[in-house]
Amino acid sequence: MPHTYPEVHHEQKTPDLGNLGNIPQEYEHHQRLVTPGLALSLGDAYLKWYDIHRSELSITEELIQESRSFLQAEVQAGRLNIQNELGFVLLHRCDSVVFLFMNTWRNLNELWNIVYFKDLTNDGTFQPVLKEGHAPAFCVWEMAPIWHERQAWDRYLYSKRSEADKSAYLSDQLTSLV
Numbered sequence: 628m629p630h631t632y633p634e635v636h637h638e639q640k641t642p643d644l645g646n647l648g649n650i651p652q653e654y655e656h657h658q659r660l661v662t663p664g665l666a667l668s669l670g671d672a673y674l675k676w677y678d679i680h681r682s683e684l685s686i687t688e689e690l691i692q693e694s695r696s697f698l699q700a701e702v703q704a705g706r707l708n709i710q711n712e713l714g715f716v717l718l719h720r721c722d723s724v725v726f727l728f729m730n731t732w733r734n735l736n737e738l739w740n741i742v743y744f745k746d747l748t749n750d751g752t753f754q755p756v757l758k759e760g761h762a763p764a765f766c767v768w769e770m771a772p773i774w775h776e777r778q779a780w781d782r783y784l785y786s787k788r789s790e791a792d793k794s795a796y797l798s799d800q801l802t803s804l805v
Contacts, residue, residue: 659768663800675715771805
């Protein structure tokens with residue numbers, strides 16, 4: 628017999644929204660392109676790949692190779708411990724910074740990640756984003772492939788999870804203007 632919950636009514640007054648969530652008028656929101664790249668095999672993990680960028684700020688092949696080599700070096704050095712995992716990478720080119728999100732599915736239904744950034748103004752190297760307290764998670768453009776991957780993983784979890792189902796998950800990628 629399903630558990631029933633008591634009906635609860637909460638009356639809440641809407642706060643004055645005048646000072647909440649204000650965005651400067653000069654900000655002009657825009658679309659970005661999400662495209663799949665070649666999957667990345669990292670030791671015992673296999674990751675789908677996504678590039679995210681403005682159409683006028685493409686991601687160079689050199690930056691893609693640098694990102695892939697960086698993740699491989701992190702695994703080889705033992706700083707990135709992923710074993711027998713499936714997941715995906717987001718390489719997001721912003722105006723002067725690049726974010727590299729490495730995401731894997733763990734504990735059946737949890738998305739785990741580590742985030743790196745690279746400052747393009749000083750030709751630096753990728754550095755981990757250390758999170759403390761209330762910290763940035765994802766921007767609106769990064770959330771599109773994350774939502775797609777959530778749905779693809781959900782379809783996989785509802786399947787028989789055979790080799791064919793794993794292949795279907797790995798071939799299910801997003802290409803979109805977001």
